[in-house]
Amino acid sequence: MATSVSHTPLWCLLQQRATNTPSIKELFKSEPQRFNHFSASACGILLDYSKQRLDTTAKLNLLALARQQKVEARRDAMFAGEAINHTENRAVLHTVLRLPKGEAFHHQGENIAASVHAVLQQMRTFSDAVREGRWLGFSGKPIRTIVNIGIGGSDLGPQMACIALAPWSQKNLLLHFVSNVDGRHLTDALKNAEPETTLFVVASKTFSTMETLTNAQTAREWMLAHGCPSEQIRQHFVALSTNVEAASKFGIAPDNVFPFWNWAGGRYSVWSAIGLSIALYVGADKFEEMLAGAHEMDLHFQQAPLEQNLPVLMALLGVWNINFLGLQALSIAPYHQRMARLPAYLQQLEMESNGKSVTREGQRVDYATSPILFGEAGTNGQHAYFQLLHQGATIIPTDFIVVADDDVGLPGHNQALLANCFAQSKAMALGKDITQVRAELPGVSEALLPHRVFEGNRPSSTVLLDVLSPKSLGALIALYEHKVFVQSVIWDINAFDQWGVELGKSLAQQLISLKPEAVKEDYDSSTKGLLRALKRDK
Numbered sequence: 267m268a269t270s271v272s273h274t275p276l277w278c279l280l281q282q283r284a285t286n287t288p289s290i291k292e293l294f295k296s297e298p299q300r301f302n303h304f305s306a307s308a309c310g311i312l313l314d315y316s317k318q319r320l321d322t323t324a325k326l327n328l329l330a331l332a333r334q335q336k337v338e339a340r341r342d343a344m345f346a347g348e349a350i351n352h353t354e355n356r357a358v359l360h361t362v363l364r365l366p367k368g369e370a371f372h373h374q375g376e377n378i379a380a381s382v383h384a385v386l387q388q389m390r391t392f393s394d395a396v397r398e399g400r401w402l403g404f405s406g407k408p409i410r411t412i413v414n415i416g417i418g419g420s421d422l423g424p425q426m427a428c429i430a431l432a433p434w435s436q437k438n439l440l441l442h443f444v445s446n447v448d449g450r451h452l453t454d455a456l457k458n459a460e461p462e463t464t465l466f467v468v469a470s471k472t473f474s475t476m477e478t479l480t481n482a483q484t485a486r487e488w489m490l491a492h493g494c495p496s497e498q499i500r501q502h503f504v505a506l507s508t509n510v511e512a513a514s515k516f517g518i519a520p521d522n523v524f525p526f527w528n529w530a531g532g533r534y535s536v537w538s539a540i541g542l543s544i545a546l547y548v549g550a551d552k553f554e555e556m557l558a559g560a561h562e563m564d565l566h567f568q569q570a571p572l573e574q575n576l577p578v579l580m581a582l583l584g585v586w587n588i589n590f591l592g593l594q595a596l597s598i599a600p601y602h603q604r605m606a607r608l609p610a611y612l613q614q615l616e617m618e619s620n621g622k623s624v625t626r627e628g629q630r631v632d633y634a635t636s637p638i639l640f641g642e643a644g645t646n647g648q649h650a651y652f653q654l655l656h657q658g659a660t661i662i663p664t665d666f667i668v669v670a671d672d673d674v675g676l677p678g679h680n681q682a683l684l685a686n687c688f689a690q691s692k693a694m695a696l697g698k699d700i701t702q703v704r705a706e707l708p709g710v711s712e713a714l715l716p717h718r719v720f721e722g723n724r725p726s727s728t729v730l731l732d733v734l735s736p737k738s739l740g741a742l743i744a745l746y747e748h749k750v751f752v753q754s755v756i757w758d759i760n761a762f763d764q765w766g767v768e769l770g771k772s773l774a775q776q777l778i779s780l781k782p783e784a785v786k787e788d789y790d791s792s793t794k795g796l797l798r799a800l801k802r803d804k
């Protein structure tokens with residue numbers, strides 16, 4: 267059995283360092299040029315981590331920890347297509363989805379890069395036809411409304427990207443994302459839709475997800491009930507799936523199925539056919555620019571020395587905060603309205619990947635793993651949960667994500683946005699002590715002073731994008747993907763399975779009738795009580 271990372275001398279050294287690490291304020295005082303040593307950039311992204319509570323010794327030890335845990339070898343194994351998702355015996359090759367055209371990648375005897383580009387071409391042909399009004403609905407009219415039906419990775423990625431890339435969207439196309447099995451989600455999306463001009467994109471890697479199949483079935487019935495002849499339903503439904511057979515069985519014409527492969531995990535699938543809604547909304551060229559941005563980050567991750575390697579640095583900062591400073595949560599604050607869905611996207615990426623409590627060998631870990639991640643676009647978050655970030659008894663590190671050059675031309679707005687972002691991280695890092703408060707508020711009663719004090723010493727990183735473009739968005743997402751992977755290597759866990767979602771799924775199947783006869787005697791009294799309280803027996 268491998269030695270647990272937490273029992274290695276380096277881990278103990280880092281624990282000691284954490285107890286002796288000066289405050290962020292002291293770190294800035296002792297290193298006036300701190301920004302120069304605690305920042306790095308690549309692919310149009312600057313990472314400023316000088317406001318983390320981290321000194322050079324801790325940083326060097328963290329880099330040594332990465333080497334001890336063989337981050338480079340594990341990374342190379344992932345890129346090479348080894349079955350690193352060992353609980354499902356699968357390779358993890360979302361990076362192949364963004365290889366440039368013409369590059370080959372052989373996996374299990376097949377050039378899968380060529381298959382990837384064949385599907386990209388299929389996506390281009392279809393999205394061009396829809397966007398140019400050549401793909402017609404049952405009454406001969408072009409498509410005007412697109413409804414992406416999918417959940418988790420089959421929803422969050424394309425949705426987040428479409429919102430971020432809205433400036434490139436085609437104005438006469440309306441796009442909805444329906445994920446929830448709650449019928450209100452689909453009902454609201456269809457409220458103003460015209461069946462004859464509506465296209466449903468059924469996105470499901472497995473084509474077995476209850477929410478998606480229920481929504482897709484209802485959408486189909488809605489089309490038929492609104493006059494679509496069954497033989498024309500093919501004009502209104504396409505599927506994105508690894509399970510081409512199940513999609514065809516559902517009634518989607520084989521030509522309308524855009525395939526992908528098991529080596530692309532659900533939460534890593536935005537680069538695959540799952541990105542079709544992006545291509546429909548902003549065009550295939552922009553979608554491919556996003557892939558190119560991610561590929562650039564892949565190369566950086568593979569080639570840059572660990573000291574300058576953005577995903578590695580971000581991963582180590584997280585490990586430092588979670589495992590050594592004991593800061594278990596992470597707030598994501600994108601100071602850009604169009605990145606408002608990024609926190610939701612990262613929630614799945616980080617928490618579904620690294621929300622694990624056994625090592626790759628199945629031993630219970632004795633250290634924390636994934637951060638508890640949440641967030642909101644700035645400046646909205648400031649007026650909601652930032653109070654706790656500034657003065658709460660729990661310290662929560664923040665990733666501020668901000669774009670240097672994205673002025674929409676409304677005087678004053680962008681300036682105010684950026685100033686707020688930088689002010690927040692400064693306030694969190696340095697705070698305001700009682701002497702400053704006293705000086706600022708002469709005559710204020712001593713009893714009120716503690717309420718006005720900001721302890722500071724609350725770590726944050728700032729991720730500054732040159733611009734928000736399809737390319738930089740691709741690089742940003744890939745940055746977080748690789749960060750999550752590096753953390754999984756350090757924690758010795760499998761980031762690519764998600765067995766934790768299975769139990770709830772199967773219990774829901776057992777309870778689906780909600781009828782009194784579904785109440786089994788051996789159920790717990792809470793479940794019995796809730797089922798009976800529904801009064802379905804009337």
Ligand code: F6P
Pocket residue numbers: 417418419420469470471472473474475478532533618764767
């Ligand atoms: O939540 C579990 C999960 O399997 C995710 O990993 C996935 O993104 C989501 O369900 C949707 O799955 P599918 O694309 O197969 O419908």
